[in-house]
Amino acid sequence: MSLIQQRAPLSHEEEFKYAKLAMEWYGWGSPIGLGIQLVWLAAAAVFVRIAVYGF
Numbered sequence: 001m002s003l004i005q006q007r008a009p010l011s012h013e014e015e016f017k018y019a020k021l022a023m024e025w026y027g028w029g030s031p032i033g034l035g036i037q038l039v040w041l042a043a044a045a046v047f048v049r050i051a052v053y054g055f
Contacts, residue, residue: 010018024030
């Protein structure tokens with residue numbers, strides 16, 4: 001039997017706790033969100049440089 005089949009279903013409180021943790025991890029304040037923002041800011045800086053100085 002696999003581990004998934006052996007595990008008991010989660011209670012409502014446990015489901016809420018894990019859903020809340022997942023939302024916090026993937027939000028804009030998470031490492032993933034901050035990485036996306038860093039790439040976006042770098043791209044914006046390149047576009048501003050191109051607009052000001054040209055190629």
